[in-house]
Amino acid sequence: MEKFKVPSRAEVSESNQGIFDNLEKGLGFVPNLYAYYAKNDTALADYLALQNRKSTLKAKEREAVNLVVSQINDCRYCQSAHTVLGKMNGFTEDQVLEIRGGSASFDDKLDALVKFTHSVTTNRGSATSESKEAFFAAGYSEANLIDVVIVVGDKTISNYIHNIAGFEIDFPLAAELVAEQV
Structure with missing residues (x-):
């Protein structure tokens, strides 16, 4: 069975490297889930936009x-x-x-x-x-x-x-x- 690997900063696109840097500043680390999304050039930014959208819920x-x-x-x-x-x-x-x-x-x-x-x-x-x-x-x-x-x-x-x-x-x-x- 294939083992799924979380990419390092060096293994992701330049735009995702910028997101990694912001996550590192904000959270103190890049959670593995977010890093995994970065295997796709747009998924991490798309997911974070969805997750951080304005909501009527507290x-x-x-x-x-x-x-x-x-x-x-x-x-x-x-x-x-x-x-x-x-x-x-x-x-x-x-x-x-x-x-x-x-x-x-x-x-x-x-x-x-x-x-x-x-x-x-x-x-x-x-x-x-x-x-x-x-x-x-x-x-x-x-x-x-x-x-x-x-x-x-x-x-x-x-x-x-x-x-x-x-x-x-x-x-x-x-x-x-x-x-x-x-």
């Missing part, structure tokens, strides 16, 4: 969506990265695990978002009537719905890339969910 809400989708798609890389980012956005370890399990009992509005995201992701773009009704009853709008689906798509792209390539996880490894947490 950063904490986007992290909740990222955690749910990464759990459903069984992407250990993204579970690990978004556990770190989720904590940076105010979630505790227990809250991160609960969100990955498909609920957020500690916050009613976030719980509706998590359950809606879970429904959209597990039903491949559809959602149950109950999850949609709860989402809107919690105060979310159709503009928010569109942003949730965009974040689901964004995270699914990364989940699939890592699940196929399987390169090293360069974040602290997220805890595995036990059966009662799922």
Whole structure:
């Protein structure tokens, strides 16, 4: 089986080298996922533009969506990265695990978002009537719905890339969910 290799700065295009330099300045390192995108001349910039677009969702809400989708798609890389980012956005370890399990009992509005995201992701773009009704009853709008689906798509792209390539996880490894947490 072919081993997928994360490219070094010297192995990517000049434009991607510039992005590497900016990531290094901003994050202190170039995450392996981003470096892997740089094997394609335009994918890294395209992905970062998608990921960094303006959204009606708060950063904490986007992290909740990222955690749910990464759990459903069984992407250990993204579970690990978004556990770190989720904590940076105010979630505790227990809250991160609960969100990955498909609920957020500690916050009613976030719980509706998590359950809606879970429904959209597990039903491949559809959602149950109950999850949609709860989402809107919690105060979310159709503009928010569109942003949730965009974040689901964004995270699914990364989940699939890592699940196929399987390169090293360069974040602290997220805890595995036990059966009662799922």
